[in-house]
Amino acid sequence: MICSTCVNPQPLKDFINRKELFGTCSYCNKVGQVVERHVLFDHILQLVDKNVATEEDLTHFELGLIHDCGSGEIAVQEIDIVLADWLELGDDPYFDDLNAYVPERYLRNHAGDERHYYSDDGALEQNIYDEKWSQFVDGVRHSHRFFNPKAEGFLDSVFSLLFADSGKLKHEVVRTISRGQMLYRARTVQSYAMAKKIADSPHAELGPTPKDKAGSQRMTPSGIAALYCSLERKTCLSEIRSITGDEVVSVALTPTTQLKLLDLTKLGLVESPKLTYFDDGYRDSLHLKTFLKSLVKKMSKPKGRNDELSYLSTQVVFEHLQHKFGTQVDGLVFPSVQTGEVGTNVVLFPEASVISVKQCDPFDAMGVVFMENPFGEPDEKLAVVKDSLRFHRIKAIKTTAVTYRELLDLYISDEVRNRLGFDIDQEVDDS
Numbered sequence: 001m002i003c004s005t006c007v008n009p010q011p012l013k014d015f016i017n018r019k020e021l022f023g024t025c026s027y028c029n030k031v032g033q034v035v036e037r038h039v040l041f042d043h044i045l046q047l048v049d050k051n052v053a054t055e056e057d058l059t060h061f062e063l064g065l066i067h068d069c070g071s072g073e074i075a076v077q078e079i080d081i082v083l084a085d086w087l088e089l090g091d092d093p094y095f096d097d098l099n100a101y102v103p104e105r106y107l108r109n110h111a112g113d114e115r116h117y118y119s120d121d122g123a124l125e126q127n128i129y130d131e132k133w134s135q136f137v138d139g140v141r142h143s144h145r146f147f148n149p150k151a152e153g154f155l156d157s158v159f160s161l162l163f164a165d166s167g168k169l170k171h172e173v174v175r176t177i178s179r180g181q182m183l184y185r186a187r188t189v190q191s192y193a194m195a196k197k198i199a200d201s202p203h204a205e206l207g208p209t210p211k212d213k214a215g216s217q218r219m220t221p222s223g224i225a226a227l228y229c230s231l232e233r234k235t236c237l238s239e240i241r242s243i244t245g246d247e248v249v250s251v252a253l254t255p256t257t258q259l260k261l262l263d264l265t266k267l268g269l270v271e272s273p274k275l276t277y278f279d280d281g282y283r284d285s286l287h288l289k290t291f292l293k294s295l296v297k298k299m300s301k302p303k304g305r306n307d308e309l310s311y312l313s314t315q316v317v318f319e320h321l322q323h324k325f326g327t328q329v330d331g332l333v334f335p336s337v338q339t340g341e342v343g344t345n346v347v348l349f350p351e352a353s354v355i356s357v358k359q360c361d362p363f364d365a366m367g368v369v370f371m372e373n374p375f376g377e378p379d380e381k382l383a384v385v386k387d388s389l390r391f392h393r394i395k396a397i398k399t400t401a402v403t404y405r406e407l408l409d410l411y412i413s414d415e416v417r418n419r420l421g422f423d424i425d426q427e428v429d430d431s
Contacts, residue, residue: 001026001034006093011278015043027093037094041101044087048106051282052082053120055109061419062125066118075119079106082117087277122286125415129158129291133298137313148316155320158295161270161288162262162325169328173270175263179255179360182385183229183346184236186250186392195391198249202384203355206251218299218311219318219332219347226331227353227382228345229253233390235336235343242394252388254360256380261346262325263333268293302337322349330381340400348381356380362387 003025004016016035023034055063058074065071077086080099084090089098109115118124136154144150164170177183185206189195198205208225209215220226230236233250242248270292272285299314321332331348335341360383404410412422 002037002040002094003028003030003032003034005030005032007040008092009088009276009278011276012040012044016040037097038101040094041098044083044089044098045102045106047278047280048079048082048087048117050280050284051277052086053118053124053283055116055118057120057124057126058118059125074124076116078114078116086117086119120283120286122283122288122290124287127291128284128287130294133291133295140312140316151316152320155317156324158288158291159321159324161272161285161292162267169262169325170270173263173266174329175261175266175333176258177255177261177346178258182252182254182388183231183382184233184250184252185227185229186233186236186240186242186248188240188242189247189249195247195249199389202251202389203357203359206249206384207355208350208353216311216315218314219334221311221315224350225353226350227348227355229348230336231344231346235339235345237392237394238338238343239336239345241338242397244394244397246394248392248394250390250392252385253355253382254385256356256360256383259331259348259352259381260329261331261333262321262329264296264299265333265335265344267295296334300335300337300341318347326351351379352381354380354382356383359384359386 001023002016003023004013006025006027007013007016017033019033019035019039021034022031024031025034026037058066062074066074066076079102083098083102084095089095092098105115107115132154136151139148139151162169162173187198187206189198208227210225216222217226217228219228228239230239233252236250237248240248270289272289273279273281275282275285299317301310318332326349330352331346334345334347336343336345362385412420
């Protein structure tokens with residue numbers, strides 16, 4: 001028997017106390033809350049299975065760096081050191097018995113060689129959530145597009161880190177846009193009459209596309225009318241994919257009071273729970289933290305030619321976020337693919353995509369006049385800023401490319417670029 005007093009890590013003390021078994025400890029000979037030794041030892045080894053990486057969790061490249069090239073970037077140890085130092089059990093009175101109890105599979109791998117364990121901060125090449133994301137994308141494309149409980153469960157786990165203890169979204173991922181801050185909408189026109197129609201009624205003509213005409217877009221499928229805007233007018237012109245010679249009308253919008261938005265560009269700021277090797281989900285949370293940093297890039301990936309299914313995954317994510325967070329935020333912020341992620345886009349949930357008939361005076365938009373909501377109906381989230389209409393003729397489209405000297409450089413995967421230490425977006429001298 002082992003009592004909770006003879007165990008140092010608090011999670012292990014809690015594990016023993018939850019058993020509510022009283023007896024005499026074999027190590028201190030005191031009567032208290034105890035568990036049988038094998039119960040505690042099995043629990044510790046199960047935590048090692050869940051929270052410590054083995055060779056199966058590393059790629060051949062990573063294993064080669066460690067064992068063939070002597071890289072120290074990823075720490076490697078045997079099970080006795082993992083238990084003694086990584087889990088800090090070496091000073092506990094039962095450690096020698098624990099070490100002697102360890103089954104053979106923790107000492108030898110399937111090939112009969114010495115088994116090694118590796119440090120994992122979530123940045124290993126085989127990220128748990130990257131694989132889950134690939135399965136999610138494949139599932140919504142080719143399996144269960146609707147009523148997909150597996151996809152819902154995956155997205156629940158991905159976005160679980162966004163919740164504070166209060167159940168609300170964490171403040172670091174919420175962006176507030178108040179009255180006086182501008183959003184921009186634009187539309188290509190083919191004639192003076194069309195431009196005049198927009199100028200006469202910008203709130204109607206530059207509002208959400210009617211449901212019966214709404215096509216498939218990055219965040220919304222056909223038939224769903226949501227309002228897409230940009231935080232910069234130039235970004236707005238790029239996002240409508242205008243070409244040289246096109247005539248475009250753009251307008252500034254401002255919130256009638258304020259908008260709260262889930263900012264996907266800030267996902268990397270979300271902190272994972274303060275877990276240790278003794279907590280279920282420790283390694284999983286490290287991988288999720290790393291995955292969240294890359295998620296916005298996955299969702300911003302340009303649509304491939306003739307790939308009608310490209311947007312399915314992001315549309316499912318949008319609907320999931322609307323369902324989960326629609327009472328707390330009005331939409332999402334995400335980077336603009338058309339500007340190389342320099343510009344910023346906003347998409348409002350359908351129920352927040354209502355523009356007031358009344359226009360906002362520029363002075364009121366700047367906050368000189370303060371009224372709670374001078375625009376009427378509470379569901380009117382935006383107002384056109386008076387005198388903000390602009391009429392554009394597209395003079396030229398700038399093409400930005402990453403240039404390489406060698407053909408193979410063009411087709412090297414992102415994984416290989418990372419291994420070689422190449423900056424994926426770095427443009428080389430093409431002279």
